[in-house]
Amino acid sequence: MSDLVENCSGHTFALPASDSLNPVWNPIDSKEEIIPYYDRLELPVKLAEEKYQVVGGLGTGSFGSVILAKIKNGYMQSIRKNMCRQVGTLMEPIVNYQRAPTQLVAIKIMIKKLHSVADYSRVKEVNFILSVSSHPNLVQIYDVFIDKMFLKLHIVMETMNQNLYQLMKTRKGSLFSPPTLKNILAQLLAAIRHIHRSKFFHRDIKPENILVMPTVTFYGSKENVPPSMKNCTYVIKLADYGLARHVSNNNTFTAYVSTRWYRSPEILLRKKKYSFPVDIWAFGCVAVETATFNPLLPGQNELDQTWKVLELLGCPERINCPEIKEPLGGYWDEAQPLAAKLGFCLPKLPGTSISHILPRKDIPRTERYQLYEIVKSCLTWDAGLRAKAEILAKSLYFQNTVLTEEDKLRYQKGCAFINSLSNLGEKELSTMKTKKMDNINLKENTNPVSSKINQIDGSASSTN
Numbered sequence: 363m364s365d366l367v368e369n370c371s372g373h374t375f376a377l378p379a380s381d382s383l384n385p386v387w388n389p390i391d392s393k394e395e396i397i398p399y400y401d402r403l404e405l406p407v408k409l410a411e412e413k414y415q416v417v418g419g420l421g422t423g424s425f426g427s428v429i430l431a432k433i434k435n436g437y438m439q440s441i442r443k444n445m446c447r448q449v450g451t452l453m454e455p456i457v458n459y460q461r462a463p464t465q466l467v468a469i470k471i472m473i474k475k476l477h478s479v480a481d482y483s484r485v486k487e488v489n490f491i492l493s494v495s496s497h498p499n500l501v502q503i504y505d506v507f508i509d510k511m512f513l514k515l516h517i518v519m520e521t522m523n524q525n526l527y528q529l530m531k532t533r534k535g536s537l538f539s540p541p542t543l544k545n546i547l548a549q550l551l552a553a554i555r556h557i558h559r560s561k562f563f564h565r566d567i568k569p570e571n572i573l574v575m576p577t578v579t580f581y582g583s584k585e586n587v588p589p590s591m592k593n594c595t596y597v598i599k600l601a602d603y604g605l606a607r608h609v610s611n612n613n614t615f616t617a618y619v620s621t622r623w624y625r626s627p628e629i630l631l632r633k634k635k636y637s638f639p640v641d642i643w644a645f646g647c648v649a650v651e652t653a654t655f656n657p658l659l660p661g662q663n664e665l666d667q668t669w670k671v672l673e674l675l676g677c678p679e680r681i682n683c684p685e686i687k688e689p690l691g692g693y694w695d696e697a698q699p700l701a702a703k704l705g706f707c708l709p710k711l712p713g714t715s716i717s718h719i720l721p722r723k724d725i726p727r728t729e730r731y732q733l734y735e736i737v738k739s740c741l742t743w744d745a746g747l748r749a750k751a752e753i754l755a756k757s758l759y760f761q762n763t764v765l766t767e768e769d770k771l772r773y774q775k776g777c778a779f780i781n782s783l784s785n786l787g788e789k790e791l792s793t794m795k796t797k798k799m800d801n802i803n804l805k806e807n808t809n810p811v812s813s814k815i816n817q818i819d820g821s822a823s824s825t826n
């Protein structure tokens with residue numbers, strides 16, 4: 363027997379009866395009406411120990427701890443029902459996503475207790491989860507609630523084997539092959555592109571926040587691996603949305619965001635505003651580290667970090683001397699004034715070369731030069747000159763990877779949508795137009811959570 367669930371866009375899904383979280387849903391017809399789950403700015407309160415059984419620890423961080431847990435009997439079905447209702451959030455089941463069935467989940471538990479239940483919905487990570495749609499390279503979220511007993515926020519998600527930092531460490535210097543390197547970077551970039559398309563930036567891209575699992579383990583068998591992932595040794599998922607921020611957020615920005623080694627020049631030099639390019643800088647640093655297994659800029663403190671950037675990229679000040687060529691990191695007119703405000707001057711160091719940064723002669727020459735271009739366009743002093751995720755994804759280096767597959771799918775979906783429009787009558791088209799206007803108005807709302815909630819009709823909720 364399957365349960366029927368209707369999501370907010372009116373599609374109805376049949377829930378699989380099996381007692382696992384393998385989210386295979388088939389659109390079917392039903393008139394059953396189900397009221398959405400997060401139709402208010404309050405998260406549900408549940409007794410964690412009633413629903414989950416702790417199995418072990420997975421990691422700790424500044425936000426809290428991450429544990430491995432087993433979903434208790436009988437609770438699986440209600441999680442799956444709720445997930446289907448969370449359209450446009452990280453809880454919405456990913457289409458065509460059939461990871462091997464499991465009852466194990468990872469639960470991130472926040473250390474801090476907040477004053478009221480409503481305060482938990484304002485936690486950055488929760489805001490992100492409820493505002494960004496699911497993606498194969500972002501961690502699928504299963505449940506978000508406050509524990510009744512300890513009043514702590516619980517984020518229940520799919521579990522992965524380990525993080526990229528741990529994987530590189532266990533390989534003891536045995537570098538990734540050129541295709542594996544490319545596929546890891548392509549999946550990471552797909553995650554970043556999706557986040558940026560959703561008008562968020564992550565702000566903490568680093569190997570510890572990139573989760574990995576061997577592809578065959580993830581899908582359960584070789585046969586289950588989807589065609590777009592056939593050449594990928596690992597499934598990659600960008601995690602930890604605790605620092606993610608919406609671009610429209612105008613509050614004062616903190617300088618001490620992101621882990622020091624992956625901090626961009628504009629953050630190091632305390633520029634008041636920064637945005638998407640901070641993720642591209644971190645992506646460039648991670649790309650080099652994944653290729654060499656050595657952190658690119660391991661600064662010991664803020665000043666040492668800036669010094670290391672300078673040694674690597676050269677001084678960004680323009681020099682009127684034709685013999686001196688442009689430094690690796692290019693020019694940035696704002697750099698010296700910003701440094702002066704902090705009480706120092708950037709010395710005129712020449713910087714290094716890209717081949718020195720990426721000593722991977724085993725990568726075929728053409729591909730190696732394509733990778734050089736990627737890294738160079740990420741590591742620019744001037745954030746305005748740094749490549750955008752969309753542009754990087756279209757580069758020759760990433761041809762025939764998950765990025766191109768994703769583009770093809772989007773194109774096909776676009777064509778299907780246009781074709782479906784040509785079958786509509788005038789009245790239906792005009793209704794759609796009005797709906798689109800409503801959507802635009804909602805998008806102008808600066809709070810992504812409230813705009814999401816505004817889109818959901820009704821005020822009652824059906825929690826468990």
Ligand SMILES: Nc1ncnc2c1ncn2[C@@H]1O[C@H](COP(=O)(O)OP(=O)(O)OP(=O)(O)O)[C@@H](O)[C@H]1O
Pocket residue numbers: 420421422423424425426427428468470501519520521522523524525566570571573601602603604
């Ligand atoms: N879904 C998961 N599956 C397996 N391991 C996980 C999962 N989520 C997190 N971890 C592990 O727990 C660690 C900490 O998680 P996370 O980065 O989300 O916490 P944090 O407290 O925000 O960390 P930070 O110190 O970066 O702020 C990760 O580096 C990873 O090793």
Ligand SMILES: [Mg+2]
Pocket residue numbers: 423570571602
């Ligand atoms: Mg982390």
